[in-house]
Amino acid sequence: MNFITLAIKNLLRRKIRTTLTILSVAIAISILFSLVAFNRGYEKEMKKELQYLGYHILVVPKGCPYEAASLVLHGGKFPRYLKDEYVEEMRAVEGVKETARLFMDSETDSLLKETKIYFGIDEDYLRFKTRWKFKEGGFFTDDHSVVIGLYVSETKKLKLGDKTRAFGEDFTVSGILEQTGDQDDGFYFLPIKTSTRVSGKEGLLVAVAIKVEDLSRIEQIAEKLRAAETDMNVVSMKEVTGAIMGLVSSTRVLIYAVVLIAILISAVGVLNTILMSVFERTREIGMMKAVGSSRMDIFRLIWYETFIVCLTGGLVGSFLAVAGSSGIEKFIKKLMPYAPGGQLISADLLVIIVSVLFAVIMGILAGIYPAYRASNLMPIEAIRTE
Amino acid sequence: MTKELFTLEGITRIYKRGNEEIKGVDGLTLKIDKGEYISILGPSGAGKTTFLNMLGCIDSPTSGKLIFYPDNGEMIELTRMKENKLDEFRRENIGFVFADFFLLHSLTATENVELPLIFSSGKKVEDGYSKKVLEMVGLGHRLTHKPLQLSGGEMQRVAVARSMVNQPKVLLADEPTANLDTGNSEVIFNLFEELNSMGMTVVVATHAEELAKRARRIIFLQDGKIVEDKGGK
Numbered sequence: 001m002n003f004i005t006l007a008i009k010n011l012l013r014r015k016i017r018t019t020l021t022i023l024s025v026a027i028a029i030s031i032l033f034s035l036v037a038f039n040r041g042y043e044k045e046m047k048k049e050l051q052y053l054g055y056h057i058l059v060v061p062k063g064c065p066y067e068a069a070s071l072v073l074h075g076g077k078f079p080r081y082l083k084d085e086y087v088e089e090m091r092a093v094e095g096v097k098e099t100a101r102l103f104m105d106s107e108t109d110s111l112l113k114e115t116k117i118y119f120g121i122d123e124d125y126l127r128f129k130t131r132w133k134f135k136e137g138g139f140f141t142d143d144h145s146v147v148i149g150l151y152v153s154e155t156k157k158l159k160l161g162d163k164t165r166a167f168g169e170d171f172t173v174s175g176i177l178e179q180t181g182d183q184d185d186g187f188y189f190l191p192i193k194t195s196t197r198v199s200g201k202e203g204l205l206v207a208v209a210i211k212v213e214d215l216s217r218i219e220q221i222a223e224k225l226r227a228a229e230t231d232m233n234v235v236s237m238k239e240v241t242g243a244i245m246g247l248v249s250s251t252r253v254l255i256y257a258v259v260l261i262a263i264l265i266s267a268v269g270v271l272n273t274i275l276m277s278v279f280e281r282t283r284e285i286g287m288m289k290a291v292g293s294s295r296m297d298i299f300r301l302i303w304y305e306t307f308i309v310c311l312t313g314g315l316v317g318s319f320l321a322v323a324g325s326s327g328i329e330k331f332i333k334k335l336m337p338y339a340p341g342g343q344l345i346s347a348d349l350l351v352i353i354v355s356v357l358f359a360v361i362m363g364i365l366a367g368i369y370p371a372y373r374a375s376n377l378m379p380i381e382a383i384r385t386e
Numbered sequence: 387m388t389k390e391l392f393t394l395e396g397i398t399r400i401y402k403r404g405n406e407e408i409k410g411v412d413g414l415t416l417k418i419d420k421g422e423y424i425s426i427l428g429p430s431g432a433g434k435t436t437f438l439n440m441l442g443c444i445d446s447p448t449s450g451k452l453i454f455y456p457d458n459g460e461m462i463e464l465t466r467m468k469e470n471k472l473d474e475f476r477r478e479n480i481g482f483v484f485a486d487f488f489l490l491h492s493l494t495a496t497e498n499v500e501l502p503l504i505f506s507s508g509k510k511v512e513d514g515y516s517k518k519v520l521e522m523v524g525l526g527h528r529l530t531h532k533p534l535q536l537s538g539g540e541m542q543r544v545a546v547a548r549s550m551v552n553q554p555k556v557l558l559a560d561e562p563t564a565n566l567d568t569g570n571s572e573v574i575f576n577l578f579e580e581l582n583s584m585g586m587t588v589v590v591a592t593h594a595e596e597l598a599k600r601a602r603r604i605i606f607l608q609d610g611k612i613v614e615d616k617g618g619k
Contacts, residue, residue, distance in 0.1 A: 001497050002504055009492045287488035290444050292477025292552060293505040294470060379444040383484070 003297075007304035014277065018309065021273045025313020025359055026320060028266035032259045033321035033355040034328055034345065039255055041346035043248050047241070049182040054128035055237055057210040057222055059090065062231045081204035082232055089228050090208055095221040098211040100124040103192050105199040107167060118166055119187045120195030128209055132184075136160045137175035143194045145174035151185035166190065167198035263358060266313075267366045274306050274370040285374050286382025299375040306367030307360070314359025318352050390455045391556065391587055392418040392441060397450035399436050399610075410436030412610035414450070418589070420555070423582040425598035426591040428607035434591035437607065438558045441589060442480045443472045454479070477505065481549030485561035487541045489533040489548075495520055495540075496529045499547045519547045523577055539570025546577055550586075557581060559590040563597065575600055 011018045061080035084101065091099050103120030123139065126132065137160045139147065146166070148158055153176045156164070163170045166188065179185060196202050212221050218236050225234040278285070285298055293301075321328075325345045332345075394417075399410040411433040418424065418441075426434045439445035440452060443464055452464045454475070464475065489498045499516040517529055523543040533541050542562060549557055559578065563571035575590075575597045582588045592598050603617035 001493075001500050006493075006501075006504060009490075009497075013492045283486075284488065284490065286444075287482075287484070288501070288505075289473070290442065290476065290480075290482045290484075291502040291505075291548065292473060292480075293502075294473040294477075297505045380439055383444070383488075 003300060003304055004308075007301055007308055010277075010281075010301075011305055011308060017273060017277075021270055021309050022313045022316060024266045024269045025310050025362070026317035028259075028262040028362075029314045029317025029355050029359050030321040030324075031262045032358055033318050033347070033351060034325070035255045035259055036354060037321070037325065037345045037347045037351045038328075038332065039248070039252050040348075040351065043245070044346055045182070046244060046248065054130065054211070055209040056212045056215065056218055057225065057234060057236050058240065059086070059208040059210065059225060060206070060233050060235065062233060081201060081206060082208065084203045084205055086228075086232065087205070087208055090210065090225060093221065093224045093228060095212050095214065095217055095224070096210055097213045098124065098127050098209075100128050100209040101192050101205050102207040102209055103195050103199070103201070103204070104206045105167075105195065105201075116166070117187050118195055118199075119189050120192035121189055122192045125209070128211065129184075131180065133178040135176045135178045137173070139175060140191050141172075141174045143191050144169065144171050145191065146171035147175040147177065147189040148173055149177050149185035149187050150179045152188060164188070169194075169198055263362055267362045270306060270309055270362070270366040271369060274302060274309070274367060275373065277305070278302060278370045278374045281374075282377060282382045285377050286379045286384075289377070289379035290383065295375040298377075299371040302371035302374045303364075303367040306370065307363040310359045310363025310366065311356070314356040314362075317359065318355045321355070322347050322352070389419045389421075390417055391420045391422070392455075393451070393453040394418075394440070395451040395453070397440055397447045397452060399433075399440065399445065400448040409433075409610045411440065411447075411607075414440075414610075414612060416605070416612065416615065418587065420455075421582070421585055421587055422603055423578070423588045423601045424590070424603045424605060425601035426589065426605050426607060427593075427595060427598050428613075430593075431609075432607040433610035434607055435560050436610070438560050438589060438591050441556070442482055442558045443467075443476055444482075477502065477552060479555045481552065481554035481557045483542070483545050483549050483557065483559035483562045485564035487533070487538075487545045487565075489541055489544055491533050494530045494532055495525060495536065495544045495547075498533070498544055499551050501548060502552050516547070516551055519551050520544070522550075523547045524573075537570070538566050539573055542566060542570065542574055543577065546574065550581065554586070556587045556589065559588070559592075561592060562590065563592065563594055571597060 059082065061082050063080050087099055087101055090096060101120075101122060101124065104118065105120075106115050106117045108115045126139065135150065135153075137147075139145075146164060148156075148164075152158060153173075158164060158173050158176075160173055160176060162173045164173065165171070171188075171190065177184060190198075192205075196204060210221075210225070212218055218238070222234045222236050288298060325347050329345045394414050397414040398412055401408045401410055414437065426437060428434050436445065440447055443452075447465060450465065454462045454464050456462065456479075462475075464472070467475065490501070493501070496516050499520055503516070517526075520526060520529055523546055525540060525543055525547065528536060528540060528544075531540075533544070536544065542565075546557075546559075546562075549559075557578070562574050566574065571594060578588050578590060579600060588601075590598070590601065598604055601617075603615070605612055606614040606616075
């Protein structure tokens, strides 16, 4: 027998209490794990999406440019619009290589509680989406064609030639995209003219995507575009990336605050359990001192017990979080239909290590006071305790 | 080599209960030689347990001197020793047996006996030594039994085996038969005699006068003072 075995046997004496304490640690750690993994996954996917966009500059209606840019990225209903005629002015700006009109609208089925996002595009858009490949079919064949993302095809069981309804009109699937790994997987792409018409927004756009000839002149070109019209915002994707990542960072602070509170509550629970067990075992500790254990021996024993509880809780919590990550991801995606596509929960080894490390640190800290209390018991007083 | 093991000079222990001061032992002065077998007799509250606690260094006197003489001829004043050194002293020299056995119910008989060996700088003993000690106290067939599967007498024998496993010089037993029937009490005292015959100093505090008489020296305590020391020098 050694110290670890003794600590484990001591913990097993009160199986229910130990299990509940481990569970409380496991819950705190699985919260930590899920939130950190989600934050990492979200950031990763967001960056990936921004890289895949292919835009250098996005021109959006007046208002919060980042809100508009985010809506373009993830879909949704726009509060304001741009006039179609601006596109020609933009094309005329020196340094602009390509432009693409973008329109977007969504339709929510309140019965099925699902939102369909329609993206109005024309052939110009294909020059931005060079990574697109068609799994089946191709681009629009007429003004009532629809190109769908792979996720839409799989979940809605839509095949080439099938009909789908949007804003009360029938559209025929002319192409199914291969998996893009971003939000495009979940979009319905409609011919821009038809989509503005069915939405009642003819001659309006939600954004204009721009590619520039020389990336080093992006800010100068953006300035020229800003000078061209006053009721629009010109944002470079560098700015969008920075702003979105800034938001992600702010969210991260909030997430860590929540995690910290969960861990703190759990640590107090562990401390309480171990302290209670020290009080209950006062006479036993007195006996151990009488048979020759030192203060350090008692400290180690109680500390090991706390450490084992927290380490086990950390491992169980991480396992639960990994096992349940796909379920959590589905849940998050249901709650946040405009979240980036791809894997939102990035449960890599680093997150596992960080979570278990947190549990271990929690064990180290939570164990100090009970261990100190136990080690300071005077043998005679401990033995006399009733 | 001196034959003395302990010298107590005016050992007094005062406990405070509210504003009241109670003397657990009052000016105890005596010598204990190596290999002695001593019974401490006296009514409840006479100071028997306090006396044993002083000898075993799990309590410290309010005043007086307690000196220990190890085999190397040195003289150690235990009353001036620091707590960590006292832990070490207890680990190496003292075996304790309590009325309540104090066995850990989650451990087997063997594991309970092994307990003092796992503490830091515990004595290095040969593998399987705890089993041998259990066999010596007649529990070779109960090695893997847990305390609740044992009788009271067997539990106390496990406690005696635990006190012996560090091969201490002194065995201190505080009312070791208080929770045992006559037959089991007899077995425990036989064990003490056997250990004493092997050279171990045995000091037993008891109410059982008949069993106490088996010791070569009997100290009577009353109100914390020695009122008679039969067989002492």
